[in-house]
Amino acid sequence: MKFCWVTINVKDMEKSLHFYQEIIGLNMNRKMKPNPDMEIVFLGSGETQIELIYNKKVDDIAIGKDISLGFVVDSIEQMSEVLKKKNIPIHSGPFQPSPSIKFLYILDPKWNINSICGKYKIRRRTI
Numbered sequence: 001m002k003f004c005w006v007t008i009n010v011k012d013m014e015k016s017l018h019f020y021q022e023i024i025g026l027n028m029n030r031k032m033k034p035n036p037d038m039e040i041v042f043l044g045s046g047e048t049q050i051e052l053i054y055n056k057k058v059d060d061i062a063i064g065k066d067i068s069l070g071f072v073v074d075s076i077e078q079m080s081e082v083l084k085k086k087n088i089p090i091h092s093g094p095f096q097p098s099p100s101i102k103f104l105y106i107l108d109p110k111w112n113i114n115s116i117c118g119k120y121k122i123r124r125r126t127i
Contacts, residue, residue, distance in 0.1 A: 006069065013052060019109050040054075092105045
């Protein structure tokens with residue numbers, strides 16, 4: 001079984017697209033309009049994608065403060081500078097829980113938490 005996508009319902013498709021394309025750096029794969037009130041966009045270049053859904057008829061969208069999406073960048077320091085230049089506040093961090101990983105959190109336009117982490121190596125343990 002493979003993990004295909006994560007869906008985020010959004011109140012403002014343009015702000016969300018700006019964030020995920022311009023700040024995070026994801027490419028748009030598909031854009032659909034299944035009906036006049038709904039727009040669906042898939043972002044990402046790997047096997048797992050982000051699906052953004054805007055539905056004009058839905059006003060009450062729950063904010064997901066307990067879920068975060070993680071993105072790997074070449075350098076946390078460089079990404080911190082990019083965020084500063086684009087006026088994206090760092091929600092918390094950077095954190096370095098071990099020598100092999102360093103990350104920080106930012107919020108998307110819907111206040112979902114996104115984790116930005118520097119390149120890291122996962123050490124696998126056998127049980």
